[in-house]
Amino acid sequence: MSQQSIEKENRELKRALRLMASKADRNDAILKSFFEIELRLLRCAKLSELLDLILVDFKEFFRLSAVNLILLDPEHAARDLLEEYSPPVTGPNCLRFVSSQRLLNDLYPKKLSVKGQLPEEYNKLAFPNNDNIASAVLLPLFWEDCIIGSLHLGSADADRYSGNLKYDYVEHLASVISSCIENCICRENLQRLSSIDMLTKVFNRRTFEQEIIKELSRASRNHQPMSCLFLDLDYFKQVNDNFGHQAGDIVLRGTGQFLKQQLRKTDIVARYGGEEFAILLPNCDQAKALKVAENLRKNLATQIFRTIEAQPFRITTSIGLSTCWPERYPELSIDQLAHQLLSVSDKAVYRSKHNGRDQSTFLPFEDDRLKQLQA
Numbered sequence: 001m002s003q004q005s006i007e008k009e010n011r012e013l014k015r016a017l018r019l020m021a022s023k024a025d026r027n028d029a030i031l032k033s034f035f036e037i038e039l040r041l042l043r044c045a046k047l048s049e050l051l052d053l054i055l056v057d058f059k060e061f062f063r064l065s066a067v068n069l070i071l072l073d074p075e076h077a078a079r080d081l082l083e084e085y086s087p088p089v090t091g092p093n094c095l096r097f098v099s100s101q102r103l104l105n106d107l108y109p110k111k112l113s114v115k116g117q118l119p120e121e122y123n124k125l126a127f128p129n130n131d132n133i134a135s136a137v138l139l140p141l142f143w144e145d146c147i148i149g150s151l152h153l154g155s156a157d158a159d160r161y162s163g164n165l166k167y168d169y170v171e172h173l174a175s176v177i178s179s180c181i182e183n184c185i186c187r188e189n190l191q192r193l194s195s196i197d198m199l200t201k202v203f204n205r206r207t208f209e210q211e212i213i214k215e216l217s218r219a220s221r222n223h224q225p226m227s228c229l230f231l232d233l234d235y236f237k238q239v240n241d242n243f244g245h246q247a248g249d250i251v252l253r254g255t256g257q258f259l260k261q262q263l264r265k266t267d268i269v270a271r272y273g274g275e276e277f278a279i280l281l282p283n284c285d286q287a288k289a290l291k292v293a294e295n296l297r298k299n300l301a302t303q304i305f306r307t308i309e310a311q312p313f314r315i316t317t318s319i320g321l322s323t324c325w326p327e328r329y330p331e332l333s334i335d336q337l338a339h340q341l342l343s344v345s346d347k348a349v350y351r352s353k354h355n356g357r358d359q360s361t362f363l364p365f366e367d368d369r370l371k372q373l374q375a
Contacts, residue, residue, distance in 0.1 A: 034169050037061060038176050047078060047184040048085040054151070054177065055093045066092040066130050066154035071181070072147065074099045078181075081188045084265060092130060092154075104147050107138060111147070113171055114138040115161050126152040134158035139174035143182050151177060197271040199249060200256025208270035208278055212338045215268065215282050220326035220334070227289035227323040228341045229279040230349040231259075231296070234316045234357040236275035247307045251275075251315055254305055262296055278345075286323045286362060293319045293360040301358065316358035320348025324365045340365065 037058075044050040051069070058067045073079055079097055087095040098104070107114070107125055114122065115137040127133045133154040141149035151174055155161060195207040203211065212228070219226040233255065240248040252275065259269045259277060268280040281289055301316050322344040326337055348363040355361070 033061070034173060038173065041176055041180045044180060044184060045187070047081050047181070047188060048087075050180055050184050051082075051085070051087050051095060055087060055095060058153070059093055062153065064153055065132055065156040066094075066127055066152070068094045068096070068127055068152040068154070070096045070098060070103065070150040070152075072099075072101060072104060072149055073097045077185055077189060081185065081192075092132075094128070101147060104140070104150055107150055108140045108147065111140060113140060113174075117158060117161075126150075127154050130154070132156050135161040137161045137170055139170060141174055141178040141181070143178050148178060148181065197256070200252050200271045200277075202256040202260060202277070203268060203270035205270060205272050205278075208268065208272065208280075209338070211268050211270075212280060212342070213334055215280050216324070216326055216334050216337050216341075219282065219324070222283075223327050224283040225285045225323050225325050226341075227281040227284045227286070227292075227321055228345040229281065229289065229293055229296075229319055229321045230272070230345045231255075231277040231279070231317045231319050232349050232353060233275040234318055234353070236315070239313070239315065243307045243311070243313070247305070247313075248275075250307070251305050254303065255300065255317075258300060258303060259296070262299065263292075276349075278342075284323070289321050289323055290360065290362055293321050293362075297358070297360055318349055318352035318357045319360040320345050320350065320352055320363070321360065322348060322363050322365050 040053060040057075041050065044053060054069055055067055058064065071078055103125065107122070115135075117135050118126065118133070118138075122138070123130075123133055123136075126136065126138055134156050135158050136152060136154040139151045139153070140147055141151060153161075153170065195203060197204040215226055218224075233251065236248065236251070239251055252271070255277065256269070256271060259279065263269060263279065263281075266282055268282075270278050272278040281292060284292070297317055297319055301314060304312050304314060306312050322341055324337055324341045326334070329337060332340070344363050344365055348361045351363070352359050352361040
């Protein structure tokens with residue numbers, strides 16, 4: 001072999017080695033990026049955080065044109081956790097909930113991922129209202145052998161996703177996402193079960209007594225007032241006696257939802273016991289709290305409830321309230337402030353009932369019980 005031939009062969013070998021090294025570096029970078037995103041997925045404690053990561057961060061992280069997610073949610077187990085979350089529902093990043101497996105079965109008749117330049121009908125299903133997708137990978141999300149959703153990664157580059165390439169990384173990522181979705185839903189629903197009154201869907205008493213400590217601590221730090229309202233439904237026993245306990249449940253459930261709709265997102269509503277509800281109004285002084293109380297009282301009286309037989313009836317409520325400025329009582333602990341605020345508000349609601357019901361009564365935070373606590 002001539003010297004020239006040897007030199008040429010060496011050059012080709014070196015070029016091949018450089019290509020192999022470059023490919024190895026690129027694969028290593030891909031592995032690191034997927035490992036990084038996998039850790040971020042596993043760190044998500046809430047479903048809303050997980051959805052933001054998938055729908056918002058994935059697009060930039062993977063340099064995609066669109067990221068769409070479909071979740072099977074027939075019992076609203078996921079949607080009920082997202083009452084205060086507004087996911088994207090149109091545009092390049094889109095979240096859709098479905099109540100049956102029909103769409104998912106249409107996308108994955110063979111239960112396998114779909115990749116490459118998609119047929120037009122697939123593009124319409126996977127990326128509705130988006131005509132800029134030249135290639136994509138559609139990943140079925142499985143949990144315990146059941147399909148629970150579908151993740152769609154779309155690119156305007158026709159060569160980005162080829163049907164001839166392997167996609168072990170993204171398919172592994174899809175399995176991680178499936179696990180994270182189920183874990184977030186289970187974890188948050190367990191937390192809800194321990195903190196929510198299941199009939200009215202507002203907080204229960206135990207959670208309310210935890211929240212009042214948190215809110216008073218925040219009010220103390222921010223030098224703000226906090227008001228507490230107690231609502232006791234008038235003649236509730238007569239509703240049960242005249243219409244049955246199912247009608248009583250309808251009233252309690254309707255009242256809980258009415259209160260949530262009427263109040264700010266920062267306000268805290270709880271079923272305190274029986275037919276009594278408690279409300280915390282952060283950064284709300286006496287005048288504002290009285291206005292809120294009267295609006296609730298008047299508006300609730302206009303609500304029409306119906307029995308199982310569709311018989312209409314109305315109900316009124318008695319309200320008691322008080323306002324605390326924590327900074328004015330540096331000698332009292334947060335627990336003592338909470339005890340006093342609840343005590344005075346409770347005393348106020350009983351005064352409303354004693355004076356004829358269907359009215360609001362404000363009592364000042366300072367009374368004989370406060371003097372006993374300060375002693």
